[in-house]
Amino acid sequence: MEAKCIGLNCKTSLKYKYAVRDQRYSRYVQEWMKPLLEADGIATTDVGEAKMCLKCYTRYLRKRLRSEPMVDDSNTYESKKSNCNHVKEESVSICPTVDDLFFTPSSHRKCCLCLSYTEQTATIPEKARFQLILFHRIWDSKSARSCADHFIGKDLDPYFAITAAGREKLLLYLPDKYKEVINDLLRLSYQLGSGKTSFSFNLKNMDDQDCLAGTGWNMEQLQELHSRCAHLISSQCLSTEDCLLLFWVKLKTDISYTQLASLFNLHKSSVSRIFHNVAQSLEATIVLLYLGSEHISRENAINHNTAFTNTFFSDNVTVVLDGMYIYIGKSGDHEFKEKITAGRKKETILNS
Template sequence: MCESQLPTSESISSTQESEPNKRMKMSVTASPPSVTLSIPSTSKSHASCLICKKPGPKLIVVTQYARVRAFLRKKMFVPAGSRCCPKHIADKEFTDDALQQMQQTNPDTNINRTSIVELLQQTREFALRNESIRLNFDDAKSMDNEDYYNLTGLTKDQFDELLSYLKDVDIRATKTRSVRTCIAILLTKLRCGMSNHLLGTLFGMQKWQIRRAVLTAKHALMLNFVPHHLGFSHITREDVKENHTRPLAKELLCTVTENPVILVLDGTYIYLQKSGNFTFSRRSFSTHKHRPLIKPMIVVTTSGYVVSVLGPYLADSKNSDAKILTHMIETNVEEIKDWIKEEDIFIVDRGFRDAETLLNDIGIHVEMPSFLPRGTKQHTTEEANATRLVTKLRWVVESVNGRIKTWNYLDRTIPNSQIPHIGDYVRIISAICNKFRPDVSTGLESDLSTAAKMRFLSKEVNVLKEYVETNGLDKRQVRWRKIDASDTSIAFPQLSEEEIRELTMGVYQIKLAKSYAQEHLDKDGTYEIYVNNDHDGILRAKLQSRHTSAKTYLLWIGFDEINIKSWFCKCKIGSRVVGMCSHITSVIWFLSFARHRENPKIGVRSWCSYVDDAAALPVDDSDSDEDSLVGNEEE
């Protein structure tokens, strides 16, 4: 052996010294077989249940998954090998009742290295799963009812009931999403109006996976859910008459011997992007809304139950509401001609006027607001009263349209690539509303008395209108004395909002009245009140139009110290006696109710101070003088 290869004394000594040191280091870093941690733990028993303490023999061993979930939710460690009754386990973990009954036996836990590693590994997997999946509809305990409703428009129980309509063959579960997740993605998209990119972030999926999930869920709901809750074939005429027709509608429109079906029809608007296809761009452009859109036709009952959704249709002049209804009848869509019968009543707006002849030919009665004859500025009292009877019932379809738009996807400008699916989306939402929402307007106990009152008043004349026109109170030469609306010397009756609602026969006028009164209270407002000493008990006011700055309306109110006797306004519908217009309501609401309150809520907040006004420019006196001189010279 070479000398260089022989071990030296230094190498021998270093080797001899390194072995003890190495053993010492290992003894310091190595942990004992088990350690004691300050974590509460339950009892460990093979013979009895750790929850209810009942003895076997049908006990099951608590799995590692259930033990980790109990630690995360209860902050209590369940020893390995512990057993419990099968009823305490659901979905592979302890039930809520079991966690509440779980009791601490020891304040500390003796846990070995293997259990610590398993606990850390399971906790890591839960953390990674929650990091990649922000919304987890598969875990029933991860979200409460409020979360479900905010995201999907349904409570947790309603969501589960919706899933009961679906079959496994319609939606195939994959590694990335379950059936619940698939339906949740579609409803979240419709409810929140989110893009597929954002949904992919929330659900931990790719954009193309979101798109496939939405289409799959839409197809399954259209096949198995929508036909049970939407369409003329899903409901009988008798069901509509008995369960979805307001008594108010029957009293106002039907005779004692008749029992027809009463339907309310109107189109809603789904706004679109501008299209590069010029033909479609022209056909989808609405001259009424001045933007591209398509129109689904909504057919509802007087209680707000959606009978059917037809279309969507184009929005050009060839697709007016009247032509859409004509197309529905002539093509017998959904076999509508077999469903409706003679003497049935359709409540529509003025846009359906060209279809009235067709409906009359097949025996359908049409109820429509009156038209203002050319050359006139105001409806007669009879026309205004008849219009109020119609609008008292027709508002429900507008409310249904608003309910559908609470699913924000349909309330926004939709990409043109989604046009093939819009009709299905509207039908799915309408079916959900029918199934899980109460009717917009239910029968009230006061319906019969309200209907009788409205029918009686509809035959009356406006005596104050005749008095004003006969005595020339609308002429300029009549002297009126201006007073402050807050003047308590005026002997105007004091009423509650409920009593005012009985006069207006609706709540819409009261809502607008507060905004009209707000403009009066502004320092630059034009809301003025006048009294005339020659005509006791008559008050005159002038209100600014909410639509046109150059237009104001004169109105008169007859009153005494106890009651409001009569009213008359110069607006289009101001001569009616079945209820009153918002202008008259504004004066009555302020004088009889608001001014007697300490801090009444009048109108809504004005945001003008937060926005620049280009009209508010400093005026140069010299320039204004020159302008006035030029004006005089021109005159």
């Protein structure tokens, strides 16, 4: 059984067995092809059954790339945050069925989430793929690619709005994708049933009391710190709020980087990098503005004097400089050498 390619002036015959099972030989005509086919004078009434050879498919895909703009990176953090409620409203609380799932084919240049074309894409993490099924009713294959800024670590960015507009039902692709769909659903049900979901320590699951116990700050104070230094914190593993949480948990509890990596479900090197990044951000935005000799009055400085300082220096501002030992070479002067040599350490030292 053979079928003809629907492409303009194309006389290629498509064998039935290749057209159904081997995607290298033919493609089903998709919704985005309708305007391009109609512009060529081709009727699109039976698009669901029409097929196209790989050469024509590539030709129409190039036309689409020329007609559609590249992805716009002008979305800011605030605009994403404003769309958070919109994402929650689209999430359906009832259990999804196969009839409810959508599917979006993608390529190395097309993002399957924002449906835009970009030069830099990455494969979707498995955890994010499961979140798409549960919360957004969208199934994507393992080879599907997306913009890297749609994720925070292995999770979906909660501030990124995902809609079903412009997507096709998964049922249209189920004859070719049924094995992969079933395997994904079985793996998801196994992880949920066996309780193997990874533990993640984050700010959105904490109340004011937990935040105070873990960081020494209440939720309002931590949000105030975040508003001042968030623009300088950069991490692909955690959100800026959780980066600040990690920093203060480390200072409050003095636990190791390995323990922090287990709490936040990260690699040890990522924890170290985030900690130093937050420290630099706080130094640039908080420390220089609120600490130092220029930000304390004389009365407050005198109040910091100890009883020992008041006895010897009375009511004067006192500055204590902590000295250190400086190692120097031996001297030819025997008397000077005896004064600066430590017999216990057997080294020549000079107390500055």
